[in-house]
Amino acid sequence: MRINATSVMVDDQQKALRFYTETLGFQLKHNIPLGEHSWITVVSEEAPEGTELVLEPDAHPAARPFKKALVEDGIPFTGFAVDDVNAEYERLVASGVRFVQPPTDLGPVITAVLDDTCGNLIQIMEEKGQP
Amino acid sequence: MDIYRAIADPTRRAILDELVDRSGQTLFELCARLIMKHGIGSSRQAISQHLDVLEAAGLIRTRREGRSKLHWFEGAPLKGIGERWPISTDQDKSQDRNASPDPHSSHSTDEDIEQ
Secondary structure, eight states: OOOOEEEEEESOHHHHHHIIIIITOOEEEEEEEETTEEEEEEEBTTBTTSOEEEEEEOOSTTHHHHHHHHHHTTOOSEEEEOSOHHHHHHHHHHTTOOEEEEEEEOSSEEEEEEEOSSSOEEEEEEETTOO | OOHHHHTTSHHHHHHHHHHHHSSSBOHHHHHHHHHHHHOOOOOHHHHHHHHHHHHHTTSEEEEEETTEEEEEEOOGGGHHHHHHSOOOOHHHHHHHHHHOOSTTHHHHHHHHHHO
8 A cells, every 4th residue: 555645625726736836846747637627636846756746626515614724723734845944935935925934943843834825734844854 | 811820821931932932823833833842742722722811811912814813922911010020120139149149048938938
């Protein structure tokens, strides 16, 4: 058993595809129309054969209240590993990304939390002492 | 809620410390800082209740930014403490030193009272 995909629930798949590729820098892997919605996944440029992130529609009626409650308390829906949180923060802020938490040193990790514009907060995390 | 009860709790004092370190934090960020920097592993719900107490005492303010609720430290209520018990002047301090050269002696007096 392998974890080959994980998902983030987005309010608009096309907007999400633009944000996750053009702004965050992931690569489109699959974009398969399935009726009203599509099966859209992106991967990291650093690991194109690695875990896929599914940009899943948040169409279920329970999804939006759940997402809203997470955002209200600043809780990230998911998180990504980066080599340098501060560098990513500078790069993304310059691209107009809004952060609810700037890079914060928490001892073994440095984290920051950004708004994905699709109804989610996303944490980026750098483990200290990692290459 | 009076401020003395609000700041009597060590977790609430740690919350204020972290909000002084950075203004405008979400509940998530505060909880992360409390567990990682202070070893305080209370639930989000418990921290949320501490925040309610601090807000009722006027020691924090909240504001929405986008769809997130952010928290700020508000020091104004603490002003009353310094006015009620003015901080001693340098002259007072030197008199204190003359009266008790051992800085620990006053502490042991406190312990005597508690016993």
